[in-house]
Amino acid sequence: MTLGPLDLAAGPRHLPHMPDADRASLDPYMALIVGYRKSGLSLNHIIGCPLDCGYCVRHFWGNFEAKTPQLLCSTDEAIEQLVGHPAFRPGVTPLQLFNKATDPFLPGVKPHLF
Numbered sequence: 001m002t003l004g005p006l007d008l009a010a011g012p013r014h015l016p017h018m019p020d021a022d023r024a025s026l027d028p029y030m031a032l033i034v035g036y037r038k039s040g041l042s043l044n045h046i047i048g049c050p051l052d053c054g055y056c057v058r059h060f061w062g063n064f065e066a067k068t069p070q071l072l073c074s075t076d077e078a079i080e081q082l083v084g085h086p087a088f089r090p091g092v093t094p095l096q097l098f099n100k101a102t103d104p105f106l107p108g109v110k111p112h113l114f
């Protein structure tokens, strides 16, 4: 079987905010924007991905069918949560960005990465 090229233009370029009702129905792990991990903190305020990786961790939390990336909050608000976390130490705490709910290099997600 020959695989075709990935559609790297997939997904919107400007992300919508997730409606409150949809956000309320998320698994608590998926709704968590700043998460403590034993090696640092993770920041995930965008959920959804149009790609179809069989190994995607979103299978575990019933989120794999969410194909359009959506914002849980603005990036400014997410950064405020991150730097306000009790475990955050500037210049020291290892960070993982967009590591559970989307792909950081999707066209609409990448502008929120840098």
Ligand code: SF4
Residues within 6 Å of the ligand: 048, 049, 050, 051, 052, 053, 055, 056, 057, 058, 100, 101, 102, 103
């Ligand atoms: S979030 Fe990552 S692993 Fe999951 S489908 Fe998208 S690119 Fe694949």
